[in-house]
Amino acid sequence: xxxxxxxxxxxxxxxCVVFGFDEGDLKVLLIQRDLEPFSGKWALPGGFVxxxxxxxxxxxxxxxxxxxxxxxxxxxxxxxxxPERDPREHIVSVAYYALVSxxxxxxxxxxxxxxxxxxxxxxxxxxxxxxxxxxATAIARLRGKVRYEPIGFELLPSRFTLGQLQHLYQVVxxxxxxxxxxRKKILxxxxxxxxxxxxxxxxxxxxxxYRFDERKYQQLRKRGFxxxx
Amino acid sequence: xxxxxxxxxxxxxxxCVVFGFDEGDLKVLLIQRDLEPFSGKWALPGGFVxxxxxxxxxxxxxxxxxxxxxxxxxxxxxxxxxPERDPREHIVSVAYYALVSxxxxxxxxxxxxxxxxxxxxxxxxxxxxxxxxxxATAIARLRGKVRYEPIGFELLPSRFTLGQLQHLYQVVxxxxxxxxxxRKKILxxxxxxxxxxxxxxxxxxxxxxYRFDERKYQQLRKRGFxxxx
DNA sequence: TCAAAAGTGTTCATCTTACACCCATGG
DNA sequence: CCATGGGTGTAAGATGAACACTTTTGA
Numbered sequence: 001x002x003x004x005x006x007x008x009x010x011x012x013x014x015x016c017v018v019f020g021f022d023e024g025d026l027k028v029l030l031i032q033r034d035l036e037p038f039s040g041k042w043a044l045p046g047g048f049v050x051x052x053x054x055x056x057x058x059x060x061x062x063x064x065x066x067x068x069x070x071x072x073x074x075x076x077x078x079x080x081x082x083p084e085r086d087p088r089e090h091i092v093s094v095a096y097y098a099l100v101s102x103x104x105x106x107x108x109x110x111x112x113x114x115x116x117x118x119x120x121x122x123x124x125x126x127x128x129x130x131x132x133x134x135x136a137t138a139i140a141r142l143r144g145k146v147r148y149e150p151i152g153f154e155l156l157p158s159r160f161t162l163g164q165l166q167h168l169y170q171v172v173x174x175x176x177x178x179x180x181x182x183r184k185k186i187l188x189x190x191x192x193x194x195x196x197x198x199x200x201x202x203x204x205x206x207x208x209x210y211r212f213d214e215r216k217y218q219q220l221r222k223r224g225f226x227x228x229x
Numbered sequence: 230x231x232x233x234x235x236x237x238x239x240x241x242x243x244x245c246v247v248f249g250f251d252e253g254d255l256k257v258l259l260i261q262r263d264l265e266p267f268s269g270k271w272a273l274p275g276g277f278v279x280x281x282x283x284x285x286x287x288x289x290x291x292x293x294x295x296x297x298x299x300x301x302x303x304x305x306x307x308x309x310x311x312p313e314r315d316p317r318e319h320i321v322s323v324a325y326y327a328l329v330s331x332x333x334x335x336x337x338x339x340x341x342x343x344x345x346x347x348x349x350x351x352x353x354x355x356x357x358x359x360x361x362x363x364x365a366t367a368i369a370r371l372r373g374k375v376r377y378e379p380i381g382f383e384l385l386p387s388r389f390t391l392g393q394l395q396h397l398y399q400v401v402x403x404x405x406x407x408x409x410x411x412r413k414k415i416l417x418x419x420x421x422x423x424x425x426x427x428x429x430x431x432x433x434x435x436x437x438x439y440r441f442d443e444r445k446y447q448q449l450r451k452r453g454f455x456x457x458x
Numbered sequence: 459t460c461a462a463a464a465g466t467g468t469t470c471a472t473c474t475t476a477c478a479c480c481c482a483t484g485g
Numbered sequence: 486c487c488a489t490g491g492g493t494g495t496a497a498g499a500t501g502a503a504c505a506c507t508t509t510t511g512a
Contacts, residue, residue: 003237008280010241011234012321051237052319055310079308079323081284090281092241094308094321163490180493181475204489205482392463409466410502433462434509465508474499481492 010081010090014059015046015131017077017095017138018069020118021155022102023164026171027118028135030127031066034114037087038128044135045116046093059096067116073099073154078137085130093129097138099154146172148227150191153212159195161207162186169229185228191217239310239319243288244275244360246306246324246367247298249347250384251331252393255400256347257364259356260295263343266316267357273364274345275322288325296345302328302383307366314359322358326367328383375401377456379420382441388424390436391415398458414457420446 018029030042045066049058056074063069074096081092102118119125127135146152152168153160166182186192192210199206247258259271274295278287285303292298303325310321331347348354356364375381381397382389395411415421421439428435 002233002235004231004233005238005240006231007277008232009234009238010278010280012239012241048236049239049310049321051239052312054312055308055321076307078305079284081278081323083281083283092278092284092323094310161491178476179491180477183492184494185474201484202490203484205484205491207491390464407502407504408464409504412465413467414501430511431463432511434464434511436464459512461512462510463508464510466506468504470501470503472499472501475497477495479493481490483489483491485486485488 010092012049013046013091013093014049014055014062015044015093015095015134016059016063016074017044017097017135018063018067018072018100019097019138019142019155020100020102020105021168021171022118023167024171026121026155027102028121028124029067029069029116029118030124032115032117033128041128042119042125043128044095044131049094055094056096059094063098066114069098069100069105072105073151077134077141080130080134082130093134095134095138097141099142099151101155101157103157143172143174147229150212150217150227159197159209159211161199161209162192163207165210173229189228191220239321241278242275242320242322243278243284243291244273244322244324244363245288245292245303246273246326246364247292247296247301247329248326248367248371248384249329249331249334250397250400251347252396253400255350255384256331257350257353258296258298258345258347259353261344261346262357270357271348271354272357273324273360278323284323285325288323292327295343298327298329298334301334302380306363306370309359309363311359322363324363324366326370328371328380330384330386332386372401372403376458379441379446379456388426388438388440390428390438391421392436394439402458418457420449 020027020029029045031045033039033041033043045062046059047062047066049055053061055076059074060070063072063074077095077097079092079094083090085091085093121139124135126132142151146169152165152172155168156164162183165186166177166179169182170177191213193213195209195211197209199209249256249258258274260274262268262270262272274291275288276291276295278284282290284305288303289299292301292303306324306326308321308323312319314320314322350368353364355361375398381394381401384397385393391412394415395406395408398411399406420442422442424438424440426438428438
């Protein structure tokens, strides 16, 4: 069955930049294409938006299909519509970015035949289409947003140490932070709760585990509180 | 002539939230629809994206066609794709926002039959489609962005007084600012240049006219300078 | 001479920054 | 006992907030 319109229409896709953090580096999840165009090249997970499907749903569906990731932080990034961005025809892509803790979402075998892998951000292969531009846009957004919204926690397990949190900020912002000042500031917000637990199986003094108080943050935000750093 | 595809495709539009500032209030430019659906209702200027046309070009073309505005500040806002947002069929809209100085872009008679008018932001009529949501998103973006990027100047004439600038910030941010502190801070950036001219035809002491030093700002930005306020 | 906005500095409080040592744990 | 990261306070400097009067101009 075919579908006919009075005027030509661009096709519509979603693409997802999935960031993962893992005790060391910030990574991005890529998929090796098995179809033309760019067969064999690495690309962002994504695909065509179905009719009567919301954009965010399309992004979540494609993520689940291609990477197995579900119920993760996902936010719209930007829409890319340069006429030549796909060699086949005019395809407009609405890009999203997602944040996951690699500790809680272990490197996935894709559910279908396609190969998925995490790449260190400073060691990514050539990407298909304009996906390098989309990735660069996502990195800029992450760097900008992490300073004034508490999205960094999405990259950590639900319980984390202050050392992990500081390390995450250092990697994302690409700058060293002073340990005492960082702790003072972050604890000063009152948004971290000491769980009473401590790290297990570490070869040094075990650190306290904290969690982010989302409830409290939402209350403060209503009163005009804005983040920090 | 018709166009046929294997799978159904959503239609693609652009919509523009045009903010104007005018010695007093922040306004938005709306157009009264003369076609169904929502005939007679006010809506954001916009229309269908042509095939092989970039999204930004489509937005600029529609703006020129419907409002006569050209060469203005324009930036992508967000994409709206809820399946029910248009009663006819699934139409995805990429929204943009634009900033103009009303002093330099006088209220336009639309070039075609449609009526265009500037509405005070706290006195807008019911809007067609999901345009209220788009407008609310644009206002939030403007408020957020004005604090850390010098986009406020796009809403003023190229030469402006510090009083006008302060007033603009007060209106956009919805808070009163201290005159002396505001001047100290804004002049302290070194990004305003005294043109040597002064206001004409005002019924009180004439103020100096400044302009924003875009060149200097771009240089500072490269060195990691970020805005303020 | 009145009204309306322009222009101008100082003080106090707050926040930011720089900085070094001991502690607990496992290997 | 050593290596590794955890945990802690203070002082100096920078930044932000509060605050009132004189000047200029046209009506």
